[in-house]
Amino acid sequence: MIAVLSRFQNDAHVRVIDVEPDYTMDQVAAACAAPAVDRQVRHPAPGKPLRVRPTTRDDSAPALARAMTVREAGFKHYECIDVFVE
16 A cells, blocks of 8 residues: 545545555545545535546646556655545
8 A cells, every 4th residue: 555645626624545556546536535525524515526637736737548557656654645536
């Protein structure tokens, strides 16, 4: 397992989420949404897919491909990611 720091769109909390190296970005987004959506926040756009990008100062990083795996993305422990709707 790899622990990532997840910033979910419109949520004021940063959460530590465990993900497997073989998870796709869709699975990472779902894992990050599970403790937040309908508990702390609402899904930002129900029906639209959640996307994952590395956290940057200005939120300008491109979204990672939805089929890309954690291993392919090169995530390390405590990598900070954003989960959002484009």
